[in-house]
Amino acid sequence: MNKAIFLDRDGVLDALVYYPSHDEWESPRAPEDVELLPGVADAIRTAARLGYLIFVVSNQPSAAKGKVTLDALHAVHEELVRQLGDVPITEFFYCYHRAEDRCACRKPSPYFVVEAAKKYDVDLSASWFAGDQDGDIGCGRQAGVRTALLQYARSNPKRGAERADQSFDDLAHFVRWLAQQDPSYVRESPN
């Protein structure tokens, strides 16, 4: 079986963006607003070297809420993929619904994690969910993976109700810690 790291997207891979219209830090609404967070691409490559499959599981309700078009959300995804470059992400899973749509797939539902586990033969007990909000931790907990809360400053109001297994400043720190847990992993070093 495979082991995997399931990643939230906004606030984990890319920066939240301030939109005055709603006075909130939110997911990017346009490709020019996409800004990769520091160390993300290297962290994903390291996680892959540690033997993890990488998935992204993200709620993107802005089109359903009428803030943007679905085409704009697709353009944001394409720009993110472009900025990530050649990193081994196996699949992106997006829920485009709102809470009131009562879909099956919106986090904290574990739906996409369970789907990915079936499709890619993932051992959930050997896997992780890393995200910056309570919904990510709830999703991971319900799916039966271990959870890592990434304490991104701009999403601070969106966490505090869920207790994660581990907490880190960001994705790079999480993956560095994972590497330290793995005795077979030899860090690349000039010496």
Ligand SMILES: [Mg+2]
């Ligand atoms: Mg997030």
Ligand SMILES: [Zn+2]
């Ligand atoms: Zn959904």
